[in-house]
Amino acid sequence: MIEDCKRSGDNMADRRQLFIEMRAQDLDSIRLSTYRTACKLRFVQKKCNLHMVDIWNVIEAFRENGLNTMDLNAELSVARLEVVLSTIFYQLNKRMPTTHQINVDQSISLLLNFLLAAYDPEGHGKISVFVVKMALATICGGKILDKLRYIFSQISDSAGIMVQSQFDQFLREVLKLPMAVFEGPSFGYTEQAARTFAQQKKVSLNTFLDTLMSDPPPQCLVWLPLMHRLTNVENVFHPVECSYCHTESMMGFRYRCQQCHNYQLCQDCFWRGHASGSHSNQHQMKEYTSWKSPAKKLSHALSKSLSCASSREPLHPLFPEMPEKPLNLAHIVPPRPVNITNDYSFSHSMPTSGNPYSTKNLLESSNHQDEEHSLIARYAARLAADAAQAQQQRVPTDLPCSLDANKQQRQLIAELESKNREILQEIQRLRLQHEEASQPPPDKGQQNPTLLAELRHLRQRKDELEQRMSTLQESRRELMVQLEQLMMLLKTQGPGSPRSSPSHTIGRPIPTPIHSDSAGTTPTHTPQDSLMGVGGDVQEAFAQGPRRNLRNDLLIAADSITNTMSSLVKELNSEGGSETESTVDSDFGRCDLLPTTSSDPFFNYKPRSAESFENDLEQQLEHELKLEELMKHRQEPDKTCMVTLQQ
Known part of the structure; x- marks a missing residue:
């Protein structure tokens, strides 16, 4: 007896403490009863830590304590209800990290006292199973869709059709929650509230959800979806200044006047009826749960206007009319x-004879699962x-x-x-x-005069070499022109003379110019540029590659021409007789022109020095000029004989 009185006194103290803290929030100053009721129930939900428990956790606690197998009209004692609440909050603490543990005893005490104040104000110590399920399913956290589906499963028959008497009982019990926070005059049970589904003969799950989740919902339950919207917008940030309190930003709901230009209020100012300027509380206000930039608003409006089909999504997914077989x-x-x-x-x-855990009761109440x-x-x-x-x-x-x-x-x-x-x-x-490598040396600004002088000398030497190369290229071109003229003369004389034969050009091919590792000594001249104005035969002989050593090309070309001329002279001398051979040997030094196995400068070619290059070319040209004069001298008796024969 003494323990019961002590426990009752503790419960009353906890109950008074909860309501004292709720009054300290100044929630009664909210002008609209819907927002006032939703805010009070949200305060109780957070104070009891029920906002961290969803409907699935509540259902699991019911199953662990056997409430799913009990008749809905069965009554629970306060001790049994405390056990159910203990299961809920101890399981919650297991899911939470160690740094976010809750005070389980305090949460159990606060929630238990609130439920007793709402559903057992006279202190009988008994609460029905249906009341416990409806109350906890209503004020717990989670999605409103899941909560309404569970509530419908408790007030419908096996065919999935709502029982009107059960819905009426649900309204009576759930509307005791606003009465517990002193909002009974606004949301008390009335006969009109029970006629919510009077026009429908058969109310299925989809119809039930459409009605309770519509906009606006039934007047008696308008606070229920608002409480969930409060949960969703508690941490929403609006970078907009309030037109009354002039705070730079808002949290939660944002309200915009439909008559005053750019007049916006935060939720605290709107709930308490504050107004300034030409704005009045009678003006129509629009509620916003998020903030969008002007560009995003424009794009959304354009996409909405250009879309052919309606982009509005249904409030909830469609569920089958017939429930699944249990x-x-x-x-x-x-x-x-x-x-x-x-x-x-x-x-x-609880007497042992009426123990709900017996096998007989389990088999009989299996349809209520x-x-x-x-x-x-x-x-x-x-x-x-x-x-x-x-x-x-x-x-x-x-x-x-x-x-x-x-x-x-x-x-x-x-x-x-x-x-x-x-x-x-x-x-x-x-x-x-x-960093050390990237830093400039301290003496970088001071230039070494010796290095500068050497650099100038190298540049000057480079210029001299380039000029020298240009001069050599010009000399080479002139020599090539002269060689071309000589080759043309030989070609014109070869077919006209009965003693000449081109077989020597076939039996001994012209040596192909070889490549040199030092090719391309200057980038300003190429072999093609140096052969401009020279005939095709010489170009064909000299233009075999894009990059060649000029000295080697000149020497090889000169050797080839000399070999050709030597072969021609040898053939002419063999036909002319010993008199011509002696003349050629005495006048032109034929031994220097004919190739030998020991000292042939054309077949056994050796690189020559740059200083003797021009002298060798001049000597070869002199030999060729003498040979040309010899050929002219040789042709004069032939012409005289031909003239005599014609006469």
């Missing part, structure tokens, strides 16, 4: 065994059993392995850290070397 999991999912502490806590309020969570329950039970068994088996054996693995990981981390330090030191050393 599975009988009585023999698949065993009920959770009740702990000794739980048995002690509520054994005084939630359809959309049957497979989840089966898999969860299997995983829990497997995990428990595996943990029992591996705890003594896996502990050394885990310690060894942790030790190896620490060693690996230490090695990687040491390597990282070495790499950083090497990078720093290379950076310093690069």
Whole structure:
């Protein structure tokens, strides 16, 4: 008796503390009852840490405590309700990181007292299962679509059609939440609220969702979707200045007047009815849950105007009219065994004959299982059993392995850290070397006069060599012209003379010019440029490659011409007799022109020096001129004989 009185006193103290903190938020100053109710319920939700628990966690807690197999009209004691809430918050702490743990005892106490204040104000100590499910499903976190689907599964029959009496009971229980935060006059239960679906004979899941998620929703439940929108926009940032309080930015909702130009209010100013200038609270305001730049607004408007089909998405996905056939999991999912502490806590309020965990009650109430969570329950039970068994088996054996693995990981981390330090030191050393190398030497500005003089001398020498090369190229061109004229003369005389024969040109081919490693001594002249104005025969002989050594080309060409002339002279002398041979030998030094095996300068070619290059060419030209005079002298008796014969 004394303990019950003490517990009742603690509950009353916690209940008063919750309402005192809610009044300290000055939520009663909000002008509109819809926003006021949503803000109060949101405060209770966050104060009890229910905003971190979604509908799926609540359903799992119901299953672990056997509420899914109980009749909806069955009653729970306060101790049993406390066990259900303990399951919810202890599971939440397991999912949260160690740095974000919540105060489980405080959360359980606050939520329990709020539920008792809303659904057991007279202190009977009994709350029905249906009330617990509807209340926790309404004020927990998560998506409103999932919450409404779960609520519909509790107020519909096996065919997926809503039972009107169950919906009426749902409205009675869920509207006690606004009454608990002193908003009963605005959102109390009325007969008109129960006629929400009076026009529909059969209300399916899709119809139920369309009605409650429409814009606007039913008046009695308009605070429910608003509470979820409050959750979604709490951290939304608007880079817009409030026209009343002149804050540079807004958080949460943003309201824009449809009559005043560029008049915008933050949610605190709008909720409390603040206005300035020509703006009035009677003006129509538009609510914004996000901020878009002007460019994004323009692009969105253009895309919306140019799109042929409507881009509006449905409020929710379409679900099948007929629900899935529920599975009988009585023999698949065993009920959770009740702990000794739980048995002690509520054994005084439940007789053993009416124990909901008996097999008979499980078989009879299997039709009341939630359809959309049957497979989840089966898999969860299997995983829990497997995990428990595996943990029992591996705890003594896996502990050394885990310690060894942790030790190896620490060693690996230490090695990687040491390597990282070495790499950083090497990078720093290379950076310093690069900086030292990139710095200019201190004596860079002072030039060495010896180097400058040597550079000038080299440039002057280069210019002299280029001039010398140009002169040699011009001399080469003149010589080539003369050689071309001589070759043309030989060709014209060859066919006209009965003693001449071109066989010597076929039996001994003209040597092909060879390549030289020192080709292209100057970039300003090429062999093609130097052969301009020279006949085709000479160009064909000399223009075999783009880059040749000019000296070697000249020598090879001169040797080829000399060989040809020597062959021609040899043939003429062999036909002319010994008199002509003696004349040629005495006058022109024929031994110098005929090739020999020991000293033939044309077949056994050796590179000559640059100083003797012009002298050799001049000597060859002199020999050729003498040979030309000899040929003219030789042709004069032939012409005289031909004239005599014609006469």
